Amino acid sequence: MAKLDRTGDWGARMAPSLEEFESLALEAYAALPDEFRALSGEIRFLIADFPEDAVVEEMGLESPFDILGLFEGRPLGESDVPMTFEMPNRILLYRRPILDYWAEHEETLGALVTHVLIHEIGHHFGLSDEDMEALEAGAD
Numbered sequence: 655m656a657k658l659d660r661t662g663d664w665g666a667r668m669a670p671s672l673e674e675f676e677s678l679a680l681e682a683y684a685a686l687p688d689e690f691r692a693l694s695g696e697i698r699f700l701i702a703d704f705p706e707d708a709v710v711e712e713m714g715l716e717s718p719f720d721i722l723g724l725f726e727g728r729p730l731g732e733s734d735v736p737m738t739f740e741m742p743n744r745i746l747l748y749r750r751p752i753l754d755y756w757a758e759h760e761e762t763l764g765a766l767v768t769h770v771l772i773h774e775i776g777h778h779f780g781l782s783d784e785d786m787e788a789l790e791a792g793a794d
Contacts, residue, residue, distance in 0.1 A: 705748055
């Protein structure tokens with residue numbers, strides 16, 4: 655069960671900014687085991703309020719709230735030979751959908767950001783959503 659924060663003045667708090675979300679993501683990444691980070695290779699993290707309209711359309715989403723994060727690039731197993739004009743791999747975290755999800759579930763914001771980040775790094779490693787669901791089920 656989630657613990658209530660009775661130490662702060664919730665009446666004066668604002669939703670975390672894009673910069674604060676970036677700090678959460680960087681802290682989550684830094685807390686991962688060194689070996690995992692080393693295997694991740696070169697990857698960039700970006701924070702946006704919502705996915706671009708093209709992403710929503712391309713993925714057939716009903717709403718921009720239907721996606722919490724996105725891996726863009728070629729998975730590590732497919733990137734032996736760089737392609738001309740290829741952008742570096744990146745992970746996008748979407749602040750507003752994550753906040754919406756957080757408000758509806760009993761999970762800390764830090765834990766949720768960590769979960770989304772690890773999920774998108776899984777795509778960076780070439781894992782599908784089904785692969786990751788099976789791994790998570792096996793860990794439970």
